[in-house]
Amino acid sequence: MAQNKLRVLILDDEPIVCKRLKPSLEKLGFEVDTFTRSFEAMQAVEKAAYDIIVTDLKMEGMDGMRFLQEAKKLYPETEVIVITGFATMETAKESFKKGVFDFIAKPFNLNEIQKVVQRAADKIRSAGQ
Amino acid sequence: MLAALQKLWKKVFKPPEELITFPELFEHFQALLQDHQKVMEIIADLGEKSGGDYVFDRKYLQDSVNELHVLLLHLIKGLNLISSNRYPDLYTTLDRIFLPIEAELRGRLSLAAEMPYVVGLEDLPVDHPELTGGKAANLGEISQRLHLPVPPGFIITTRAFRYFLEQNQLEDRIHALISAWLGREADTLQTSRQLQYGLLAGVVPQEVGREIRRRTEAAPFWAVRSSAHGEDGELSFAGLHESLLQVPARGVPEAYKKILASLFSPEALSYRRQMDMLGEEAAMAVLCQEVIASRASGVVHTLNLEAPETECLTVYAYPGLGRPVMDGRAQPDRLVVERQAPHHIRSREVFPKEYVVRPAPGGGEEEVTPAPEERDLPAISDATAQTLARLAISLERYFKRPQEIEWALDQTGQVWILQSRALAFSQISDFPPVEVADLRERYSLLLQDQGVVAHAGVGAGPVWVVESDADLEQFPEGAVLVTRYTAPWLARVVPKAAAIIAERGSPAGHLATIAREFRVPTLVGVEKATGVLTPGTEVTVDTNNRLVYAGRVQELLHYELLEATSFEDASEFRQLRRLLKRVAPLHLIDPQAPDFTPEGCLSVHDVIRFVHEKAVQELMDLPRFLKRFKGAQLWTLVSEVPMGLKIWDLGGGIDPAAQGGEVTAAQIRSLPLKTLWEGVCAPGVWSTEPIQVDFSGLMSSLTRTTEAATAAGFNLAVITGTYLNLHLRLGYHFNLVDARMDPDPHHNHIYFRFVGGVTDLTRRSRRARLLADILAKYHFKVDIKGDLVIAKILHLPQEEIRRRLLVLGHLIGFTRQLDMQLKSDEDVPAYLAKFLERLQPLVDLEGS
Numbered sequence: 001m002a003q004n005k006l007r008v009l010i011l012d013d014e015p016i017v018c019k020r021l022k023p024s025l026e027k028l029g030f031e032v033d034t035f036t037r038s039f040e041a042m043q044a045v046e047k048a049a050y051d052i053i054v055t056d057l058k059m060e061g062m063d064g065m066r067f068l069q070e071a072k073k074l075y076p077e078t079e080v081i082v083i084t085g086f087a088t089m090e091t092a093k094e095s096f097k098k099g100v101f102d103f104i105a106k107p108f109n110l111n112e113i114q115k116v117v118q119r120a121a122d123k124i125r126s127a128g129q
Numbered sequence: 130m131l132a133a134l135q136k137l138w139k140k141v142f143k144p145p146e147e148l149i150t151f152p153e154l155f156e157h158f159q160a161l162l163q164d165h166q167k168v169m170e171i172i173a174d175l176g177e178k179s180g181g182d183y184v185f186d187r188k189y190l191q192d193s194v195n196e197l198h199v200l201l202l203h204l205i206k207g208l209n210l211i212s213s214n215r216y217p218d219l220y221t222t223l224d225r226i227f228l229p230i231e232a233e234l235r236g237r238l239s240l241a242a243e244m245p246y247v248v249g250l251e252d253l254p255v256d257h258p259e260l261t262g263g264k265a266a267n268l269g270e271i272s273q274r275l276h277l278p279v280p281p282g283f284i285i286t287t288r289a290f291r292y293f294l295e296q297n298q299l300e301d302r303i304h305a306l307i308s309a310w311l312g313r314e315a316d317t318l319q320t321s322r323q324l325q326y327g328l329l330a331g332v333v334p335q336e337v338g339r340e341i342r343r344r345t346e347a348a349p350f351w352a353v354r355s356s357a358h359g360e361d362g363e364l365s366f367a368g369l370h371e372s373l374l375q376v377p378a379r380g381v382p383e384a385y386k387k388i389l390a391s392l393f394s395p396e397a398l399s400y401r402r403q404m405d406m407l408g409e410e411a412a413m414a415v416l417c418q419e420v421i422a423s424r425a426s427g428v429v430h431t432l433n434l435e436a437p438e439t440e441c442l443t444v445y446a447y448p449g450l451g452r453p454v455m456d457g458r459a460q461p462d463r464l465v466v467e468r469q470a471p472h473h474i475r476s477r478e479v480f481p482k483e484y485v486v487r488p489a490p491g492g493g494e495e496e497v498t499p500a501p502e503e504r505d506l507p508a509i510s511d512a513t514a515q516t517l518a519r520l521a522i523s524l525e526r527y528f529k530r531p532q533e534i535e536w537a538l539d540q541t542g543q544v545w546i547l548q549s550r551a552l553a554f555s556q557i558s559d560f561p562p563v564e565v566a567d568l569r570e571r572y573s574l575l576l577q578d579q580g581v582v583a584h585a586g587v588g589a590g591p592v593w594v595v596e597s598d599a600d601l602e603q604f605p606e607g608a609v610l611v612t613r614y615t616a617p618w619l620a621r622v623v624p625k626a627a628a629i630i631a632e633r634g635s636p637a638g639h640l641a642t643i644a645r646e647f648r649v650p651t652l653v654g655v656e657k658a659t660g661v662l663t664p665g666t667e668v669t670v671d672t673n674n675r676l677v678y679a680g681r682v683q684e685l686l687h688y689e690l691l692e693a694t695s696f697e698d699a700s701e702f703r704q705l706r707r708l709l710k711r712v713a714p715l716h717l718i719d720p721q722a723p724d725f726t727p728e729g730c731l732s733v734h735d736v737i738r739f740v741h742e743k744a745v746q747e748l749m750d751l752p753r754f755l756k757r758f759k760g761a762q763l764w765t766l767v768s769e770v771p772m773g774l775k776i777w778d779l780g781g782g783i784d785p786a787a788q789g790g791e792v793t794a795a796q797i798r799s800l801p802l803k804t805l806w807e808g809v810c811a812p813g814v815w816s817t818e819p820i821q822v823d824f825s826g827l828m829s830s831l832t833r834t835t836e837a838a839t840a841a842g843f844n845l846a847v848i849t850g851t852y853l854n855l856h857l858r859l860g861y862h863f864n865l866v867d868a869r870m871d872p873d874p875h876h877n878h879i880y881f882r883f884v885g886g887v888t889d890l891t892r893r894s895r896r897a898r899l900l901a902d903i904l905a906k907y908h909f910k911v912d913i914k915g916d917l918v919i920a921k922i923l924h925l926p927q928e929e930i931r932r933r934l935l936v937l938g939h940l941i942g943f944t945r946q947l948d949m950q951l952k953s954d955e956d957v958p959a960y961l962a963k964f965l966e967r968l969q970p971l972v973d974l975e976g977s
Contacts, residue, residue, distance in 0.1 A: 014187065021184065024673060027563060029564045106184070107186075108184055110585075111675065
């Protein structure tokens with residue numbers, strides 16, 4: 001597993017979300033970068049591909065929905081997981097239409113998101129074989 | 130004129146008060162119960178989120194508070210509808226409680242008027258570092274939560290600082306001087322001098338000065354130290370602000386001003402600018418503590434910085450007062466001690482002492498040269514070093530970071546903690562994140578994916594299974610507490626535990642709340658834990674991944690201590706904990722107490738308790754009720770126990786097939802009523818024999834009849850499928866039971882109130898004590914006032930509620946005759962034993 005770590009990008013304008021998610025995903029063996037501003041995250045995505053993106057939806061500047069669309073345009077195989085405090089059926093439906101891997105409502109517990117990211121990783125690995 | 134007359138007419142001859150109709154009342158009451166329930170759920174949810182297992186943001190806090198606010202408005206409106214508007218004051222109460230909560234959420238320094246200017250360390254509100262500064266807040270937690278010895282003292286808060294600025298009209302001046310300096314119009318030294326002069330020339334406001342003088346009477350000499358907002362928190366201002374030792378009592382107000390002025394020393398100003406903190410309001414709290422005339426003093430680093438992998442800590446010690454070591458002028462003894470109990474000493478370096486500082490007879494300090502034979506003696510004994518190691522590790526366990534601890538040893542040999550802060554160290558090595566997959570390969574797993582996280586974190590130690598009081602007595606510092614129950618009596622060992630694993634319980638339960646208070650990593654609901662974990666074996670509990678490893682997983686412990694950020698100190702968590710304090714505690718217990726009023730409500734929980742109680746009372750109000758219940762179906766319970774119980778079913782409490790006005794116990798669907806009745810009707814509980822009354826008891830009962838007897842004979846149960854509110858007057862006793870028995874434990878409670886009774890007050894108190902003893906055996910929280918007994922228990926699973934309702938059923942029958950027979954205090958234990966013995970086969974309650 002150590003040979004090829006999957007790269008995860010976390011984007012949430014609340015620093016606490018990044019601060020708590022990063023170590024919990026690193027423990028599972030992912031390489032994790034975090035961002036609190038969408039334009040900085042966009043710059044990072046333009047530089048290099050991420051295997052998994054975890055993003056909030058509602059943010060200042062470019063919102064999560066646009067960010068994930070742009071990212072998917074660049075790298076269609078990137079799996080995107082949406083986390084949001086404004087969970088409605090509509091936003092969930094819209095995210096799935098945009099090809100989102102899964103949708104998690106805030107607040108969530110760490111175990112819950114670890115499992116979803118692990119599932120996304122399993123999918124990527126099995127596709128790569 | 131005519132209009133005026135009409136107005137007067139209306140005023141004098143008011144139309145009779147209009148009662149709302151029964152169906153309306155029913156609807157309001159139901160809505161009220163539902164809202165009450167929702168509020169309880171939000172409170173439980175907030176508690177659960179404070180345990181670190183969840184990721185939440187400020188929006189969640191904002192949403193929860195908004196939701197609470199709306200629900201409480203509903204509840205208050207509902208109560209006022211039911212009661213013909215008798216509680217308009219509750220709206221004011223609501224503002225009083227919610228305004229500070231909302232200010233808190235907006236992130237403002239909440240230095241509301243309720244905050245004190247000066248506060249004792251023992252009463253220090255924890256989780257308010259913005260009021261007391263980081264240093265004092267830490268000491269407050271050390272003394273109040275960990276109960277470690279901290280020299281007595283008080284804090285002059287940041288609110289007093291603001292008041293000082295205001296009274297001396299310094300705010301604008303400070304602002305102008307700093308702006309000029311930032312705009313490079315003035316140099317640092319000059320700006321600092323002007324700012325400091327302004328503060329030193331100021332007058333300490335009367336209220337503050339008076340309070341300082343009153344408190345400094347306690348001791349002749351004081352240590353006066355800065356405790357700035359932000360200091361000892363995420364940023365270290367170490368040494369930037371003033372500390373004055375050996376200040377005589379009358380000199381404290383002057384010393385106070387000097388410390389305030391140090392906020393604007395050239396170094397502090399530059400540091401603030403460097404850290405980009407000048408935009409924020411600088412605020413200084415000042416900590417005053419009695420001086421410990423120390424025989425030795427020094428510092429402990431809980432990590433040996435020279436060899437962090439060795440599992441050792443370092444103790445630095447020097448004779449006399451701490452000044453020579455703080456100033457870096459003397460070489461202290463250095464002891465390397467094992468971090469793990471029993472804390473063996475690994476190495477010891479003793480240096481010659483050229484001079485020693487001690488308190489001067491007339492105040493202040495004096496330097497003396499030690500006698501030649503004392504020069505080379507170690508400053509402390511090995512035993513003291515081991516005591517220090519034990520205290521230091523418990524501090525580290527609480528603060529979750531390597532600590533730097535200042536300590537003093539007094540003339541009697543007692544160790545005092547003067548300060549504890551995060552140890553600053555540069556990244557020791559490049560720690561790779563510890564990966565769970567690797568650990569699983571190297572360590573065997575004892576438990577995985579079991580239970581629910583009550584407080585997140587990692588802890589290791591030997592397993593200690595608690596089954597009895599004796600196990601509690603011997604609980605070793607730093608062990609892993611493994612228990613079948615989550616009963617309140619475990620509370621006293623929680624601070625000593627490295628981690629907790631309970632077979633039962635929920636994250637909203639009592640044990641979880643205490644574990645969070647003491648920051649102990651805790652898993653609850655881990656079935657069969659006591660079977661899997663062998664007493665005495667070393668285990669590592671990782672709640673983040675819900676794993677329990679065999680042995681000490683050193684790399685994980687190291688990673689958590691050195692690398693992982695501790696969520697407890699994140700501002701969102703602090704905010705949530707402060708919020709919870711205004712939401713969750715229940716202060717209003719006794720509906721008969723004089724402060725059971727809208728003004729007496731201090732928390733959200735108090736308000737809903739008040740509303741609930743008054744709504745039920747409103748329904749119980751006899752004359753009104755009689756008018757109302759014309760529309761209601763009121764059942765009479767037919768039973769071998771002749772109690773004449775009337776039942777009002779609000780939904781789902783009675784078999785729908787029941788006909789006519791009478792029901793039997795078998796037709797009761799309401800779980801709590803059914804259970805309680807089962808207890809009352811158990812064989813031998815309801816004595817049909819005439820009650821023996823001895824002569825003095827009888828005389829007393831004859832003179833006491835009036836008040837109790839007027840309302841006697843009206844026994845009513847208001848029920849739903851899972852809810853019971855029961856008012857019983859039996860003889861001269863008055864019982865109230867309010868209970869809920871839902872599949873979800875968070876919803877459940879039993880509230881039991883018992884009062885009154887024939888016979889004199891002594892006997893009644895005796896009976897109250899007996900009741901309290903019995904209820905406490907079943908882990909009720911019990912309060913007694915004279916002959917009033919109030920017991921409650923919360924959040925238990927249905928089965929546990931069931932057991933306790935059976936007990937209450939027994940008790941109700943039992944007490945009917947009890948005080949006639951309780952003739953002396955010596956009888957109490959005997960009756961208690963008799964009662965419990967009778968109950969045992971029927972209500973097998975483990976852990977009692």
